[in-house]
Amino acid sequence: MAVVLGISAYFHDSSACIVVDGEVVAAVCEERFTRKKHDASFPENAIQFCLETAGLNSADLDVVVFHEKPFTKFERILDTLLKKAPGGFRPFARALDGWIREKFWIEDTFRRAFPFEGKFQYCQHHLSHASAAAYSSEFALAAYVIIDGVGEKACTSIGRFEEGKLIPEVEQRFPHSIGLLYSAFTQYCGFMVNSGEYKLMGLAPYGKPLYTELISEKIVEQFDDGSIKLDLTRFGFLDDLKMINRKFEEAMGRPARKEHEEMSQFYKDVAASIQKVTEDLVIGVLTAAHQRTGNTKLVYGGGVALNCVINAEILKNTPFEEVYIHAASGDSGCAYGAALWAAGIIEEKVKAKPEQEFIGAEFGRETILSALEDLKVSYRELSESELKDEVSDALQTGNVVGWYQGRMEFGPRALGNRSILGNPTIADMKRTLNLKIKKREGFRPFAPIVLDTHFDAYFEDEGNDYARMLNVTRVKKGVTTIPACVHEDGSARVQKLSRTFNPKIYGLMERFHEKSGVPVLINTSFNERGEPMVNTPEDAIHCFLNTEMDVLVMDNFVVHKKENLEVKFEAKTYAMD
Template identity: 45%
Template sequence: MNILGISAYYHDSAAALIQDGVVVAAAQEERFTRKKQDAGFPRAAALFCLDAAHSAEIDHIVFYDKPLLKFERLLETYLSFAPKGFRSFRAGLPVWAKEKLFLRSLLTKELAALPGCTPASQDLLFSEHHLSHAASAFYPSPFSEAVVLTMDGVGEWATTSVAIGRGRELRIVRDLVFPHSLGLLYSAFTSYAGFRVNSGEYKLMGLAPYGEPRFAKKIYEHLVDVKPDGTFRLNQRYFNYCTGLSMTNARFQQLFGQPPRLPESPLEDFHADIAASIQQVTEDIILRMTRALAKETGQRNLCLAGGVALNCVANGKILADGAFAHVWIQPASGDAGGALGAALAAYHLHAEAPRSVHHPDAMFASALGPEYSPAEIEAALLAAGARSVFVKDDLLFDETAEALAAGEVVGWFQGRMEFGPRALGNRSILGDPRRADMQKKLNLKIKFRESFRPFAPSVLAEEATEWFDMHAPTSPYMLTVTKVAEQRRVVSAQHAAAHHGMKDQHLVRSTIPAVTHTDFSSRVQTVQAGQNPRYHRLLKAFSEITDCPMLINTSFNVRNEPIVCTPSEAFACFMATDMDRLVIGNFVLKKSEQNRALAVNYASNYEMD
């Protein structure tokens, strides 16, 4: 049975294909259109998935939420706040009246335009938003049964939901509903700090360790009422997302004593303190929830999905807390992953097909996107005017490791593109974590982004515990934060605590300073030979040269550009930045050998995030 899942029309559109319950292909539309967080119908992503089906008949096409329920929320929210909410209601109504109320006919039309895809009405199914998220987390997990916690901004009505999964069964047992949303609370502070909602939350999380949570008490007193089990209510007097076109209002600004930060304006200690405060509150709410769920259900396994599950600092706290023995997080936890979850829900719940449990999981290292043959790579590089050399495997990994050890920044393009927001060694930019200047260089000259933002290490799984305080055996999807091991630190905890502000962001704290954040934290990716053999082999070669079994791993893109998908996009990014070397498959390109006339001011093509 072949099932195509679709998420679209809000943000992070995507398509995913499963065959007899096995995930075959999945990709975000932004990777093909080059439009960050593309919300349109995922035509290119769907075509990629259909191609992966090899002309097999598609039995069902599943949309990841129920638009009529979402419209019900829009309407009831307006009526609840009327006439105050009329401006917001008026802004959204034309889109609903034109498209979203008639989504079945719109989807049928879009799908019929795809070659080889002519869905009958009965073949088009609709899943609920949080059920799609929960299915994306439970069914690929290595657990036969688990609690599934989904947290995001809002689906149709639900903002937080709890499901129980057993075998092929998955049932949502309770939820919190709009407007009380942990995701929207965090996004309100993201907006207030001058970052873009739905993409800047990563920045707020990275900014938090530079601050003091001095506003946490004020948040509890005025904004959110939290119960011992983690359920909560937000005081809508301070927010504007129900009735206006912004996240917060003047009362919110008065509470914290400053107007919202303008995008791209300087960051101050105040903004770091704001970030630290909401991060602490978020962690507290989530930990109350997970502890209560573990006690109530007696379950030892937890699955996470939804946008809040991308808060890897909070994820690390869940692991360290130990209320659940095992935690698995969907690597595409946001709305893109809803496409995959919708397809899996249709297979196991609608078609009632049995489920098999796979170890370490059923996501195939999230390498589910397009890949390119040597002939395709060579043709793309020739067309772009690139100068490359084909290097066989017996030399490729050692030569690349030596270049990295010498301080080069390397674009690393191998195999299938990753599904989800993280580059995991297939579409990555790599550097030497031992170099104190590497974090600043990557931020300012490669990524064109703020200098405070931390980078993650990819470490050989078998060496991870020697370098980090691991709370789980592996962390393959870069979704949890832990601490650099004590023996790798070069300053005391007291000294670091006294020098953790924005002005001290480049203080060397460990022997791997480029991946050590101001509080000794690090967002670790463990790499296993069985999951990503080529990346593991490169890390092994680097370790043999340097005695350091890890590399900096950041996504292959510049600020606000989607991660590169094709060889030609990789070459364009390489030429537009200060990367020294590009390795695509076995083709090696050195910057010093390229025609500099091919370089363009490419970062200016992308709106700042």
């Protein structure tokens, strides 16, 4: 029996994953335990959880693998500073402090925290991303493309996946990065880098792409071979702690928007423009990857692969005929990918399944019951059928429902086990969800979940994989019954739900469909703004009490807010992300 533990840490979204005999047993992000969103610390809790789930202890591990090569990354940082000196003291001071304190010593930190005599290994960052996607896909032969901010040195990588092995071909190195370009515009539009990129994507449909030419002329250039060149004089990340500098603002003609400043039409147009420019750049890279590898199947990963608007354009605009993207294609999936990569060296066959999304923590009936009792919450336990009836009735009348079931999803998307559900037929539901719970910026859409048997009646099928909320599509013309989950431009980041993928929520949606005639619900992650997705029953109860959520469903237990107004709990305010 070969046991491999993958870990990622010290950038953002630290995580751990355990693979036993080539099969993924568990994976989870550290933030779910520490309750700090995008937690970058050493994932001690996540590792402990993985070991417990596998029924093993650290001494049973054969290999522990880190998601990147620390010295290669440090060499890139040092090289950048040498090229920018005497500018760049601030990033130098910050980087050196972090590297000396923790980043060099990941192996020591692990061995101190967990007794372990086995091998400690290192994957490459982009190979971690590529492994996560490739081993989870069902492809035997495929091209792989990874696009993110930066790994060790590579910002974009192209390679092949053949007979269970990844073969790197070429890479585009730092600082000419599509991910960093998008992050620069994220900061320019007043959002936080590494967490606000999806807000920029959500903002884009409110604007017109008026500045694409300006961006292509002054900020980024793409060549026929798909490679890109940034005008580095306009970026701050080489010698400062900011993404952009004054010359970037001069090029755009206006200063960067401040975080809480009103969102003017100009920044909406900028968001639309950079979305279009990035889309063209990605399509250029993917076309180059097809030319280089000759494959018609693509596995695609890295942070940029979380841009579901661009993902939806791949089949339409490149020669690829099939695409697979892992749900945790950002850095949260790197531990998962690194573990599969190391397992792929040891094992003949690695057995990650394409629908293996629910590999996080699970809490049984007794644990949930105990949490409800401890917090003195009034609840009722219902049969399966009663539960579907009561919850679909609540949804029909406009209640917001917290839905907490089974094993937690791995990755940033709630796929039906840690979800907040709402009725999309109520036009005001988006506002209600925002006011009561999510406290998001008003321009951000909520995603629909639809029964697979009714997908075609509501949404255009452009041939993409809609199971994991990784692609947007257009709502069909004439569909007016689900206004609360249709974005400004008539698109939706839909989850097409099959019974086998998640039987429990499928059953609920069937009952909701019987009662309302609508096979669609709003599905958003079970958390409030600034809070990681709920993990334990206590987290779920706290989120329920801390917000104005109407109903909480955990396993077959139903809790109504109106019956629990007097429950005492420690109210919490989260830092806005």
